[in-house]
Amino acid sequence: MKINIFILILLFSLSLSAQEVAKSRSGNFALTNATIETVTQGQIQGSLLIRKGKIVDLGENIAIPDDMEVIDCKGLSIYPGMIDGGTQVGLSEVGSIDLTQDANELGDITPHVKALTAVNPNSVIIPVTRTNGVTTVITSPTGGLFPGTAALINLHGYTPAQMYAGFEALVMNFPSARSRGRRDNRSEEDRKKDMDKALKKLNDLWDEAELYGKIAQAHLDGKAASPTFNPEMAALAAAVQGKIPLMIEVNESKDIELAIKWVTDKGLKAIFTGVAEGWRVADQLAAANIPVVTGPVLRTPNRDSDRYDRPYANAGLMAQAGVKVALRTNETENARNLPFNAGFAAAYGMGREAALRAVTINPAEIFGLSEQLGSLEKGKNATLFVCTGDPFEPATQIKYLFIDGYMVPLDSRQIRLYNEFLEREPGLKE
Amino acid sequence: MKKYISFLIYICLIGSMLAQVPTGDLLIKNGTVLTITQGDLQNTDVLIRDGKIAQIGKNLKTPEGVREVDATGMYVMPGIIDAHSHIGISATNESTSPVTAEVWVGDALDPYDIAIYRALAGGVTTSHVMHGSANAIGGQCETIKHRWGLMDPGQMRMEGAPRTIKFALGENPMRVHGIGNGVQPRTRMGVEALFRRAFAEAKAYDEAWQKYRTSQSGGSKTKAEFTPAPAYNIRLETLAGILRGKILIHCHSYRADEILMLMDVCKDFGVQKICFQHVNEGFKVAPELAAFGATASVFSDWWAYKFEVYYSTAYNATILAKNGVVTSINSDSPELNRHLYHEAAKTRRYGQLSENEALAMITLNPAIQLGIDKRVGSLEKGKEADIAIFSAHPLSIYAVPQMTIVDGIVRFDVKKDPSDMRVDINPEEAIPAFQESIGGSRQSHEACMEGVLEQLFLLGN
Amino acid sequence: MLTKSLSRILLVATLVSLWLSMPGGIFAQNAAELAPVTRVLAFTQVNVITAPGQMIEKATVIVRDGLITNVGKDVPIPADARVIEADSLFMYAGFIEALSHTGVPKEKEEQNGSNAQGNARGPQRGPSINPANPPNERAGIQPDRAVKDMLDPEDKSIEEMRQLGFTAAHIVPQGRMLPGSGAIILLGGEAANDMLLKDQSAQYAQFAGANRVYPATVIAIMAKFRELYRQAELARQHEAAYAARPAGMQRPNYDPVLRAFFPVINKQQAIFFHTESSLDAYRAITLQKDLGFPLVLVELKTAQDLLPAIQKHALSVCLTLDLPKDNSKKEIVVDEKLEGTALILAKENAEMYKRQAEALKKHEGQAAAVAAAGIPFSFSTLDMKSRDFSANLQRMHKAGLSEKDLLAALTTNPAKLLGVDAMLGTIEKGKIANMVVMNKKLLEEKAQVRYVVVDGKLYEYDIKERKKGSGGSGEAVKAAGTWSYFANIPGRETEGTLIITGEPGNYSGTISSTQGGGSLDIENVVMDGNVLSFSYSIDGGGQTFNITVEVEIEGDSFEGELTAGQFGSFPMEGERTGKPD
Structure with a gap:
């Protein structure tokens, strides 16, 4: 029996008023008559079927199984959920209140702390973010040289484990020779010296971790006693041995060049993040085959002499040089602006198609999840949204949102405040 | 003696004493003209003479010697007005005192x-x-035009624009003065008390000077009748200007309660014009704002960077507008102000305002709030020729600004835009240092608190 | 004369008592000064540049009792004269600093800030003073101070400027917004009063905010200035009225700060405004237009931007004698083999190097541009490092400034600006005997000062080869040893020990302070001629501050500067207390 969607909505809204709470629900859904932006396989006019959390079929003329709830998407478009390659969503709630900040642990070298541990599934920020079509984000620790381990999470779920989307990376803030801002009074020479020192410290640390890894392996092989408990070294050793990828934050062009050399010398698989001046060294990034998560696009230029639109154009310039580029907002409460960041990149040289890839299939590939995420294909996770048009256009409205097959209500505290206060009762009356 | 008495008038004259600003002629041909006040006009020309809009119409004749700009396929809109900014000034906050009306x-x-x-x-x-938000009563602000390339700071002023002053409620003044310096106010109660004290003192000051002036103007002035003038106080003088309606209040505010508080204070002292800035919880008291006649200048979507903006909504602008509050969208950031057209476009997503309603929020409405709506903010004959030309509809994410015109002079042209546009070059440094970008609210909202840490805690030690 | 010799006797007595109480004999080297055989000088066969652009060759100049008594070709030489055979030397009128701090030591800054112990998170305790209403000395509002009370005749800067040829200076106190009134002094004399030519010469003002108290920023300084000035105008009227008819009238308050403005309001004094940047200059001009006081813009660096305003408002100007370091690239070649982004970037960089070179030219060409606009100018020396003096003159000359205009800016123009052109600025009969004698013409290569005469008193200088950069020639100056140093950082006078070990070319060392903090390694220790430079960094609670030091070593003492990035440069001196082990 096909369930009429209108009755369903009616039932749904009734149950909403009864419970006063909108809940996600799983089910089998048929999204019909839609414009399907697959990202990887062009545009399809037709239907998309969701069962057990997966896209089980999509196409122009496919049969709609009887047990599916039909959602008529006439005039609407379906897009894969957008992926933000770098945020602090779930780790930070109110910017100025320290006790709501869980992204920055004390210490310069804390690779063993894990973002996933501290993700608050009930952060008010999460529904605000996903109602703009951002379904999946990297949430990342910040701070010292090795601030911890970042995780890819879906913006849905009641425990961090439920939210975990299958990718973790060790975060590293690459040492920098650049000025630390207005109060940095070091000369260029001084900065270079400090950089050399920092690099030496990094390499020494890396060697130690390698040694630790060897001893740990020898222990496993029964050839040595267990190494002293050293969670920092254990976490670093995993990266040395390539068991966990590195996400290396690096921004200034000279720093990027040094980071490329460092990664190449060590033979590491790494993802560069930030990469604000990637446009200056795009060819080298491409030659080294290092994928990049860059952003925010909406930011000020880094040098007074830079052309005003360099930040907008950076992603496109790197993509044109052959770098695999994903985007990030580097935001917390406004990761919801990911589609607009992508739109600006598109307008300033990247083109719409490449920009769309940079928030869908590219991050999925960079994070090794191209079988599950990033495009609308048979067998992939049903993490997607339905909207009235181009999701980069501000005027576009999001109509439905699915994460892992769950139909997630398009509700957030911001929307509830709108509904309550648009026509306030009482108004001006005493 | 008159010389001192007419200090107020004299301050107003400063603008006009400075060097004249250059104006230009231009004919913008065949664009889609978004007038804001008179609808959207297809295939229409805009003629500029001497920095003013001389004519808007189809197939206008090009006067001799006037440069033509082909805007076929492009969108021509009024120059965008940012009602809250801290660019183009060397100092933002004098954060040493909770009241600094005189700066x-x-x-x-x-x-x-x-x-x-x-x-x-x-x-x-x-x-x-604007002055920053460290103080409950901050300093006076300045409305500038972006006449990039002129070296005399006086030529940045928009001559004749009304005087405005920055007030600030809530966490910032509480943090800087109450918590930082151990002086009142440390609470929102203290902020109200401070306003009432300041206004009452200003009123007494003004009365004393009025009395003095009257005594001086009546009868013959001989040496025997010399009366010493009341103590001159530039701070109270400025505050008296607010009470007389000569200086408009623009108040940094977030929470509903404090917004109501300031309206009450203003009512009690007869102050009628007030624009609430940021006003993240303005949506909660939109009917009260509308009834008072207060206006609102908001962020499109910033929130959660501190506790007083945690209960915010991106639908704020829509709710305010639908409740009859004149609302603008501002930047408070050297980043946001680069794409205010996009910030305005977000009202299309959050509340589905019409295109014209959205555009008014960055043109006519801020002009009203700054008291310059007779001169700028829409494309009408006789208004000043401040114009922006876009490749697509400015509310589209794909729109790229092509040309920006101030007083009829092209000050930005995407086709003639070398990388390095600095006018002030450091002779000891060829390539400027890499600086951290500003992006996102958590970094940017500190613009309001620019210089505060340095002044209070760090400098000198 | 009587009082003068009396004061000299007193001075001798003081010195003697000092000498008696001291273990060593400082007395001997001053013997010549104590008993001048004659106060008459005769320079013979000297080429006298009597005024800019005017020269008498092979002339005789007679100085008697501090005055020039004769200048000319056939001048008889008095029998009681000390004769100085100055054949082939060049004599100029002594140079005048139009504004400086010469002879005025930097003062200690008060430390009782509201949050002296605070941190960026904000302390919880109340302030010891209210930052909104600080005492005047903390606010830097001290126009009632007079620089003559601060003048220290022993201050090293006096000799430093004198040996460059400066013989008179318009000095002002150090400080912040309104440091005090200035004085015109002669750069020689045993006691401050001896040196004083004119007291209460001007008011000095700066856009220098107070430290964490009101007025901290330029906007508050502007407001405060307007308020003070208007209050002073009212106070002056009140005082005048009260003086005329006190009966029945409220007594005026005695406010020394406001009273200090009275001479300015009466247009008897100008305000010399320190305005390095064009923006500061515009701000000072705004105040001048608001309030109507006589204004002199001081220490201008790029007055080209201001020429219309200067001419329109008929302002007096003092240009800086400081110039930016020249680290520009002389030749920029773009490698045309590059392609893509690399080529674009190379071109962009080349363009920026070009713009930097142009900016440098603008600084060097300031004086020439102002001269070309027909605006008379003087030189202020607030920022100039004395060792850069002659090089900077050369650079300005190369950028188009004529020798005549340059000389006028060092002599006649400042004399006129300061209202002392009847006494100073030229070599004429009747003027004060202030002159400088050089081995070559001022702008010639290797021109050096041989004699300086201040107030009729002769100072003689040996011609010395500049040691910096002289490489291996001559006796190498050694840096190694233990040094005690003193760094004059306002509010943070620092003393301590500097230990340098190693050999030329391979120095290293440590530095420590009596204020604690342990001993820090110094880096980049380089000796170039007699110039020692090194750097070190201080960890200031998570922030690293890098300090660079550059000092000139003379025997067992050094003098120079410590630079702490944007916080500025501060004088530093030291004595060698121990030879290397």
């Missing part, structure tokens, strides 16, 4: 700030450059 950022204009050019490249022609 004036117009004294510290910096026409060499590259942020001015970058704002132009986002179609912004006018900025309301």
Whole structure:
């Protein structure tokens, strides 16, 4: 029996008023008559079927199984959920209140702390973010040289484990020779010296971790006693041995060049993040085959002499040089602006198609999840949204949102405040 | 004696004493003209003479010697007005006192700030450059035009624009003075008490001077009748200007309760014009704002960077507008001001305002709030020729500003835009240092608190 | 004369008592000064540049009792004269600093800030003073101070400027917004009063905010200035009225700060405004237009931007004698083999190097541009490092400034600006005997000062080869040893020990302070001629501050500067207390 969607909505809204709470629900859904932006396989006019959390079929003329709830998407478009390659969503709630900040642990070298541990599934920020079509984000620790381990999470779920989307990376803030801002009074020479020192410290640390890894392996092989408990070294050793990828934050062009050399010398698989001046060294990034998560696009230029639109154009310039580029907002409460960041990149040289890839299939590939995420294909996770048009256009409205097959209500505290206060009762009356 | 008495008038004259600003002629041909006040006009020309809009119509004749700009397929809109900015000044906060009405950022204009050019490249022609929000009563602000390339700071002023002053409620003044310096106010109660004290003192000051002036003007003035003038106080003098309606209040505010509080204080002292800035919880008291006649200048979507903005909604602008509050969208950031057209477009997503309603929020409405709506903010004959031309509809994410015109002079042209637009070059450094970008609310909202840490805690030690 | 010799006797007595109480004999080297055989000088066969652009060759100049008594070709030489055979030397009128701090030591800054112990998170305790209403000395509002009370005749800067040829200076106190009134002094004399030519010469003002108290920023300084000035105008009227008819009238308050403005309001004094940047200059001009006081813009660096305003408002100007370091690239070649982004970037960089070179030219060409606009100017020396003096003159000359205009800016123009052109600025009969004698013409290569005469008193200088950069030639100056140093950082006077070990070319060392903090390694220790430079960094609670030091070693003492990035440069001196082990 096909369930009429209108009755369903009616039932749904009734149950909403009864419970006063909108809940996600799983089910089998048929999204019909839609414009399907697959990202990887062009545009399809037709239907998309969701069962057990997966896209089980999509196409122009496919049969709609009887047990599916039909959602008529006439005039609407379906897009894969957008992926933000770098945020602090779930780790930070109110910017100025320290006790709501869980992204920055004390210490310069804390690779063993894990973002996933501290993700608050009930952060008010999460529904605000996903109602703009951002379904999946990297949430990342910040701070010292090795601030911890970042995780890819879906913006849905009641425990961090439920939210975990299958990718973790060790975060590293690459040492920098650049000025630390207005109060940095070091000369260029001084900065270079400090950089050399920092690099030496990094390499020494890396060697130690390698040694630790060897001893740990020898222990496993029964050839040595267990190494002293050293969670920092254990976490670093995993990266040395390539068991966990590195996400290396690096921004200034000279720093990027040094980071490329460092990664190449060590033979590491790494993802560069930030990469604000990637446009200056795009060819080298491409030659080294290092994928990049860059952003925010909406930011000020880094040098007074830079052309005003360099930040907008950076992603496109790197993509044109052959770098695999994903985007990030580097935001917390406004990761919801990911589609607009992508739109600006598109307008300033990247083109719409490449920009769309940079928030869908590219991050999925960079994070090794191209079988599950990033495009609308048979067998992939049903993490997607339905909207009235181009999701980069501000005027576009999001109509439905699915994460892992769950139909997630398009509700957030911001929307509830709108509904309550648009026509306030009482108004001006005493 | 008159010389001192007419200090107020005299301050107003400063603008006109400065060097004249250059104006230009131009004919913008065949664009889609978004007038704001008179609808959208297809295939229409805009003729500019001497920096003013001389004519809007189809197939206008090109006067001799006037440069033509082909806007076929492009969108021509009024220059964008940012009602809250801190660009183009050397000092933002005098955070040593909770009341600093006497200071004036117009004294510290910096026409060499590259942020001015970058704002132009986002179609912004006018900025309301404000004192910071460290103090409950901060300093006076300045409305500037983005005349990039002129070296005299006086030429940045929008001559004749009304005087405005920055007030601030809530966490910032509480943090800086109550918590930081151990002086009142440390609470929102204290902030109200401070306003009432300041206004009451200003009123007494003004009365004393009125009385003195009257005594001086009546009868013959001989030496025997010399009466010493009341103590001159530039701070109270300025505050008296607010009470007389000569200076408009622009108040940094977030929470509903404090917004109501300031309206009550203003009512009690007869102050009628007030624009609430940021006003993240304005939506909660929109009917009260509308009834008072207060206006609102908001962020499109910033929230959660501190506790008093945690209960915010991106639908704020829509709710305010639908409740009859004149609402603008501002930047408070050298980043946001580069794409205010995009910030305005977000009202299309959050509340589905019409295109014209959205555009008014960055043109006519801020002009009303700054008291310059008779001169700028829409494309009408006789208004000043501050114009932005876009490749697509400015509310589209794909729109790229093509040309920005101030007083009829092209100050930004995407086709003639070399990388390095600095006008002030450091002779000891060829390539400027890499600086951290500003992006996102958590970094940017500190613009309001620029210089505060340095002044209070760090400098000198 | 009587009082003068009396004061000299007193001075001798003081010195003697000092000498008696001291273990060593400082007395001997001053013997010549104590008993001048004659106060008459005769320079013979000297080429006298009597005024800019005017020269008498092979002339005789007679100085008697501090005055020039004769200048000319056939001048008889008095029998009681000390004759100085100055054949082939060049004599100029002594140079005048139009504004400086010469002879005025930097003062200690008060430390009782509201949050002296605070941190960026904000302390919880109340302030010891209210930052909104600080005492005047903390606010830097001290126009009632007079620089003559601060003048220290022993201050090293006096000799430093004198040996460059400066013989008179318009000095002002150090400080912040309104440091005090200035004085015109002669750069020689045993006691401050001996040196004083004119007291209460001007008011000095700066856009220098107070430290964490009101007025901290330029906007508050502007407001405060307007308020003070208007209050002073009212106070002056009140005082005048009260003086005329006190009966029945409220007594005026005695406010020394406001009273200090009275001479300015009466247009008897100008305000010399420190305005390095064009923006500062515009701000000072705004105040001048608001309030109507006589204004002199001081220490201008790029007055080209201001020429219309200067001419329109008929302002007096003092240009800086400081110039930016020249680290520009002389030749920029773009490698045309590059392609893509690399080529674009190379071109962009080349353009920026070009713009930097132009900016440098603008600084060097300031004086020439102002001269070309027909605006008379003087030189202020607030920022100039004395060792850069002659090089900077050369650079300005190369950028188009004529020798005549340059000389006028060092002599006649400042004399006129300061209202002392009847006494100073030229070599004429009747003027004060202030002159400088050089081995070559001022702008010639290797021109050096041989004699300086201040107030009729002769100072003689040996011609010395500049040691910096002289490489291996001559006796190498050694840096190694233990040094005690003193760094004059306002509010943070620092003393301590500097230990340098190693050999030329391979120095290293440590530095420590009596204020604690342990001993820090110094880096980049380089000796170039007699110039020692090194750097070190201080960890200031998570922030690293890098300090660079550059000092000139003379025997067992050094003098120079410590630079702490944007916080500025501060004088530093030291004595060698121990030889290397």
